[in-house]
Amino acid sequence: MVSFTLDPVHRACAGQRRPVLKRLGVQLVDYVWTRKLDGRVRVWFNDYPKKPTWREGGGIAEGVGTSGANIKYAKLTTSGRADYVAINPEQGSIAAWLNGCANPDINLDTPDPSKNEKMCYNSGQMSEYEKIEGAAESFCRNLSDDKRGPVFSDFYKEAKKPVLGNYHFIVAFEVFEGCKWTFSHDECMRYFKVPMDSCNCSKRGDKQGGTVKNNCIYARIDPNYGI
Known part of the structure; x- marks a missing residue:
């Protein structure tokens, strides 16, 4: 089981920042946050054993689920499709798109x-x-x-x-x-x-x-x- 501990990746995300977390096999975390004031986006890559680092912005993906201009961080999955994080530039809110083709059961609705x-x-x-x-x-x-x-x-x-x-x-x-x-x-x-x-x-x-x-x-x- 992956457990989360207080390490630099968490302390870097203090205050009003709004993270999107991604667990890694090395039990470390990548995340994206945006500043509500101006929508500035930063991506934290926990590149163990390399030094963890911030990257401004991130990769741009186009045309799936939201406007490409709002997509600030994207990652290809083993299926060849993309997961990404989109930022609302007006509200600073984050939406994570997890491509269901990589996992058929993800985000499927159930009968009500x-x-x-x-x-x-x-x-x-x-x-x-x-x-x-x-x-x-x-x-x-x-x-x-x-x-x-x-x-x-x-x-x-x-x-x-x-x-x-x-x-x-x-x-x-x-x-x-x-x-x-x-x-x-x-x-x-x-x-x-x-x-x-x-x-x-x-x-x-x-x-x-x-x-x-x-x-x-x-x-x-x-x-x-x-x-």
Whole structure:
């Protein structure tokens, strides 16, 4: 584990300076700070075993995530892409851009059920509750075996689920790009239960399906006439 101790790299960053830290394998730290008064930027390179040193400004990177004019320090990663630090010249604030291509899980959003938005079809083929529930259960069981899991990102799956009777279900589940979702059968079912339990509520049967969507997830269950 890397531990931080009071050494010159920390003492150099006293007062009102606002650092961005980068841990090094030698258990030392590089950082960037800016002075709020005038936006002046300095980069501290802890070049062990060489002498640590300040460098004014830093390298300029162009065109990713912010204006190139605001980028004051950039570093190529092993993937050939760049991480960088951008400075707001008006406020002196710092934003660190960590290129997610070097680490697929970095900065990925996760589903927020409080943002669920339901849409009911309210037309078309009707289904008994047990059949629409069975179609969702079957889909979620199959999802647990999908080789792209158990952590899904930028994912879409759609399946046709036939039932006894002259109709079938189209069931779909999507995890948006920029998000990740770890499979849970119960959570999978909870998404489908939103249109199942919150649409066509006059009685338990006669379900016509619908969709639910939040910041990361889209789920659809739709009964259709025909086999």
